[in-house]
Amino acid sequence: MKKVTIHTSVNHKHYELEIKPNLTLLSLLREELGLTGTKCGCEVGECGACTVLMNGKAVNSCLVLAPQIDGQEIVTVEELAIGNKLHPLQESFLNHDAVHCGFCTPGMLMSAKDLLDHNSNPTEEEIRTAISGNLCRCSGYQQIVDAIQNNNVSPLKG
Amino acid sequence: MEKDEQVKMNKELKIIGKSERRVDAWGKVTGKAKYADDYNVSHQLIGKVLRSKYPHAKIICINISKAEKLTGVETVLTAKDIPGAKVFGVVVKNQAILAEDRVRYLGDGVALVAAVSKEIAEQAISLIEVEYEPLPVVSDPEEAMKPDAPVLHDDKNEFVHHHVQKGDITKGFAEADFIIERKFKTQFIEHSYIEPEAVLAEPSEQDGIKITGCVQNLFSTRRSVASMLNLDLAQVQIVQSTLGGSFGGKDEAMTLISCRAALLAMKTGRPVKMVDTREESMLESYKRHPYVLYYKWGAKKDGSITAMEIKCIADGGAYASMSPFVTWRSVVQATGPYYCENVKTDVYAAYTNNNYTGAMRGFGSPQVNFAIESMMDDLAEKVGMNPLEIRMKNGFETGAVTATGQELTHNVSLKEVLTKAAAASDFEKKWKRNREAKSDEKKHGIGLACSYRGVSLGAEGTDAAETIVSVQTDGSVIVSSGITDMGQGAQTQMSQITAEVLGISMDRIHFLNTNTSRVADSGATVASRGTIMGGSAAKNAAEKVRITLLEVGAEMTGDAVSDLDLLDNYLINIKTKKPLASFNELATACFNKGKPMVSHGWHHSPKTSWDERQGQGEAYFTFVYGANVAEVEVDIETGKVDVLDFVSVHDVGKAINKGMVEAQIFGGVAMGIGYGLLEEFEIEEGIPKQANFDEYLIPTSMDVPRIKAIIVENEDPTGPFGAKSVGEPTNELAAPAIVNAIYNATGKRIYEIPANLERVLLGHKLTRTGKRGLEQKEIEETDSCKTRGNKL
Ligand code: FES
């Protein structure tokens, strides 16, 4: 298969990459760039574990072909914290015990970030809709919803 | 317990019971946590499996020559390349690592490839030629038990029969005023851990092998790998990567992939990575057992139960796996927490050409609880009581004797949890109101279910675990354990226990993932035994270290050991409350004096017993109690059921970490809603119909309501700080609570789950059953639904 060249920005770094045109964005991130924070759970766009931001919008990276990111901006979970300083959303996930096995967490965070970037005060219904494409088998979603809703306050109860 | 006395801490608990942050969560929110598929080493090969083409067939021949010749292929292997044991199994060793002469279900592996890339490995798989001779398929466990059924192993398909007998059911039924007889059915459930199976196998320097992967039961995987490769256990090292969920599912499924990767690695001398796609995972992995349950109860007009006759048949699928243990829990708990003098229970498991079935959260209880709690509501209806009254009448109290003859000497809190669940949901008022509501498009219903559950393995097997606590010279502490963390928070709980005993803050503790070469065989982290076993071992280890530290403290200060305590990162004098040295200084002093700063904690559970012939015994050393209430809205037009509200009450003994206990409750209930309403892994004639999450539907954020978790704490002396367990009980009650709520709303009882649109609306499944014409009559009679007012 003939390779194609793309120019893209991933986590604010610029890349010139020569890739197979059928490579998915998910494989590009995990296998070519070593960004394994983004997870692979189904490869058919159903689980949301692979969610990243493309030009600020949450997308399933398993459904995006790498050539489609030519000239686009990608942000992954690795970019949320600045050094050891966590993003408030990450802090909130920790304090609401919204992280169990954690496999869905990177995708959840990215879907939540997209929501909050466009709607700073979402209702529970809006939050549930925003993460409805992100499957979590561990948590029953409640603490995740709470973490997203109360992302500025950080109650560790009990 | 002399030592316990010595270290008795007459102080308030500082860390136990608090919602501390999880010790492993930081890596999980930053993307730094390493799951199995995140491990890569240079020169690794990619392994792939060729799986069967038929659910049941003889293998005539396998031709690998075309695949071998493909550029980039390092090796192609079949069963004949296995140097040692070709089969494995926890109870019955009959599961093939690679099928040799026969395939028994569609997920069976036939050949392996290791190649330099995934694409080449996949291409090589497609070049392997296998000639099969298809055999007759049996896909129904009841059919499989008939004499003329195709047989999968040995001479018959029935491979488990557990029995419990108490009193005399003939006498019991004769005393009854009426009899209720029902048939229930449950479905296959896919665990649906979001992380699929993955391992990296690396040949080690001493002719051994190291496997890093998302393995739940590291020690049994190690045994299978060692015996397959003819290696000593000491030569096989299994390292647990961060687990992306398991729910009982990453046991044999991971043994299989670990064995295969290890075989490829040993043959090629190179690291081999294997990762299942979701399709491969669903096709091959084991599921929760479907049961057919026949329940017959004799009862009196006052609601008391005079006899129970119960027969359950579990679909074991192609291999034995955990079926003997899963069905044992069913036989012990099949009568529910209810008084009855005359009981006869028989639970069978049979081989079929379906996916094999094994451990899944609940482990034989979700199936029987669905039947028991539906029966209870039927009984209530019959005698004119409400569901709470009937349970309060029949429910166990402290001192009750179970169907297996065990006297419950601990605090039996069944009625406490029932009362709390009913109060928190305003159960009785709503139940009455819903029944009397005039029909409209959307009907409301409320349903109750409760259970008791034996803690840990019980008489199923050896029950012991190790935790190691190692204090460093700077006062930081490393903890490791044979109990694994799968996302349930075992590491955090063990850390909290260690921190509490050592009087230090949580940030000093670093937890290592389990490595079979560094800790003792602690059995599997199953049966909700993590807290009680790993936690007790952690307490034991930390207490030993604490004694050493206090003795050194006494030498340093000249105070008596009994006057000293460890608190808030300091050595203090209890009387003066004065800090005498920091924990760091104490640790350094301990090192300088040459004292041991590491301790191994070991916990062995109290004795249990079982007489298989009589079906009697002290099955579990203690039990937990739970009650759930579901409120639903049923759309009469479509049959759609929405869960609007949910109350889940569980007596956990003591919550080591409140937030995490709630987390277990939320997650368990969500999974239970899936079990009751949505999920079904369908297999027809040995062929699964769902391949990925687009077809197999698990609850999303839109399907799960806000859940009210109520934690009840009746501390139990058998657990660390009184803690018992919570993981599984939370998952075993939602389905019957929902089905009972649907009955309250519609007057229709569902006898077969999931209660999906068709069953709620039409009373049966909409798919073709394969039976036509005359046989149709039989189907109608066993309709999965009956209507209120029907003659009971
Ligand atoms: S891996 Fe992309 S949605 Fe599941």
Ligand code: FES
């Ligand atoms: S935390 Fe395990 S899948 Fe969400």
